[in-house]
Amino acid sequence: MTTVTTRTVEYPADGLTMIGHLALPAGVDRRPAVLLGPEGTGLSDVERRRADALAELGYVALAFDLHGGRYLSDPEEMLARCLPLLADPERMRDIGHAALDVLHSEPRTDPDRIAAVGYGTGGAIGLELGRDGVDLRAIATVNGLITGRPGEAAHIRCPVWAGVGSEDPIMSPAQREAFTAEMQAAGVDWRLVVYGGALHAFHHPSVDHTVRPGVGYHPRHAQRAWRDVVALLSECLPVAD
Numbered sequence: 001m002t003t004v005t006t007r008t009v010e011y012p013a014d015g016l017t018m019i020g021h022l023a024l025p026a027g028v029d030r031r032p033a034v035l036l037g038p039e040g041t042g043l044s045d046v047e048r049r050r051a052d053a054l055a056e057l058g059y060v061a062l063a064f065d066l067h068g069g070r071y072l073s074d075p076e077e078m079l080a081r082c083l084p085l086l087a088d089p090e091r092m093r094d095i096g097h098a099a100l101d102v103l104h105s106e107p108r109t110d111p112d113r114i115a116a117v118g119y120g121t122g123g124a125i126g127l128e129l130g131r132d133g134v135d136l137r138a139i140a141t142v143n144g145l146i147t148g149r150p151g152e153a154a155h156i157r158c159p160v161w162a163g164v165g166s167e168d169p170i171m172s173p174a175q176r177e178a179f180t181a182e183m184q185a186a187g188v189d190w191r192l193v194v195y196g197g198a199l200h201a202f203h204h205p206s207v208d209h210t211v212r213p214g215v216g217y218h219p220r221h222a223q224r225a226w227r228d229v230v231a232l233l234s235e236c237l238p239v240a241d
Contacts (some may be wrong), residue, residue: 032058
């Protein structure tokens with residue numbers, strides 16, 4: 001197993017002091033990097049472990065923050081913050097760019113080889129960075145099939161992979177269709193994987209607090225989605241031996 005070094009990074013965004021988790025692979029050379037975004041509840045040990053797993057694969061990985069170091073376990077509090085955020089592309093982009101600046105400032109990061117991987121709100125932020133014309137090698141979004149402002153998807157310059165549960169009431173079939181229509185009309189190299197029988201946040205292990213209806217963990221599909229994300233990175237952002 002590759003030795004991984006981790007540290008907490010603080011940076012300003014959205015009027016808050018964000019607290020991200022940076023994971024570095026062994027060595028001193030520059031490596032491809034991944035910006036990792038969490039679900040709307042915010043950064044947790046789930047995303048920190050995923051960043052560590054990416055570092056074990058050879059990537060510089062930054063799991064970024066959404067709520068100034070807070071994890072919003074109350075569904076109503078989470079929605080009160082995330083719904084206005086998801087309706088404001090500029091705020092999402094500002095949060096994404098602030099995290100991207102942290103990743104760029106890390107000497108181990110190869111600035112020409114960066115991908116965005118996100119879940120829910122974090123996935124929507126990754127997509128907005130693409131719509132803003134950021135030079136990314138790949139974008140992966142799970143449960144975050146959010147459409148953007150008309151025409152801006154044409155600014156996406158990399159493949160987009162999306163995953164969603166077939167029984168996700170939040171990412172409805174109509175929303176999936178709108179997202180794929182937007183990608184197709186913009187000429188994006190896109191893929192959508194629908195995981196049969198899975199609910200919203202199917203990738204996230206069960207939590208000990210109240211969740212909204214339609215949210216649930218699906219262990220087999222969670223593993224499959226992770227393998228699909230890693231395969232996308234291997235294709236678009238390979239780590240040299």
